[in-house]
Amino acid sequence: MVRPVAVLTGPPGSGKSTVGVALAERLGLTVLDTDALVEHRAGTSITDIFVDQGEASFRALEKAAVADALAEHPGVVSLGGGAVLDPDTQELLAGHRVVFLDVSLRYAARRSGFDQGRPLLALNPRGQWLQLMADRRPIYERLAWLRVNTDEREVADIVAEIAAAIESDANQRSQDG
Numbered sequence: 001m002v003r004p005v006a007v008l009t010g011p012p013g014s015g016k017s018t019v020g021v022a023l024a025e026r027l028g029l030t031v032l033d034t035d036a037l038v039e040h041r042a043g044t045s046i047t048d049i050f051v052d053q054g055e056a057s058f059r060a061l062e063k064a065a066v067a068d069a070l071a072e073h074p075g076v077v078s079l080g081g082g083a084v085l086d087p088d089t090q091e092l093l094a095g096h097r098v099v100f101l102d103v104s105l106r107y108a109a110r111r112s113g114f115d116q117g118r119p120l121l122a123l124n125p126r127g128q129w130l131q132l133m134a135d136r137r138p139i140y141e142r143l144a145w146l147r148v149n150t151d152e153r154e155v156a157d158i159v160a161e162i163a164a165a166i167e168s169d170a171n172q173r174s175q176d177g
């Protein structure tokens, strides 16, 4: 069975897409970003899907993209920030190496600028980010195989921590047979 080597989760601005690319490069694998897969399949941007079809339609497309990525992609998978809200997706994630990229508002805002392309944060971005994180933190934490604090850290340092944890887990699994 094909399985991703790691699945990255976390709120907007935590670095899922960026860390995903760098981690895949470090491991000699490819990355699949489910936001990009949704956009590719829909032939339009996430913002336009939200505006033209509504969030529920986006979540349905996202759920299908995540299920396919988890079943078919042998490299690194980066999830959209809200993908973990779906109960079926939560079940699918059980047993995967789910990495929660944790971040505070200060660093998320600094990284993202909270300007373009984030329809859920269009009005009052800081307030909406805080609410979203309060609602989701218990889910991110419950699903996490590894939680990595990304505040004040370089992408390369974050990637090194995740790669070391994967290596140690892979060694442990091969010893366990």
Ligand SMILES: Nc1ncnc2c1ncn2[C@@H]1O[C@H](COP(=O)(O)OP(=O)(O)OP(=O)(O)O)[C@@H](O)[C@H]1O
Residues within 6 Å of the ligand: 010, 011, 012, 013, 014, 015, 016, 017, 018, 019, 035, 080, 081, 111, 112, 118, 150, 153, 154, 155, 158
């Ligand atoms: N550890 C880091 N240190 C500094 N900048 C970072 C770090 N991680 C990501 N960035 C930068 O922050 C911005 C947002 O990162 P990225 O798009 O990877 O976040 P994301 O979690 O995928 O967000 P979204 O949920 O909106 O897709 C990018 O410009 C990226 O280069």
Ligand SMILES: O=C(O)C1=C[C@@H](O)[C@@H](O)[C@H](O)C1
Residues within 6 Å of the ligand: 011, 012, 035, 046, 079, 080, 081, 082, 083, 117, 118, 119, 120
């Ligand atoms: O946090 C969220 O709910 C989202 C995050 C982005 O990755 C996109 O999946 C979309 O903008 C929704």
Ligand SMILES: [Mg+2]
Residues within 6 Å of the ligand: 016, 017, 018, 035
């Ligand atoms: Mg992203």
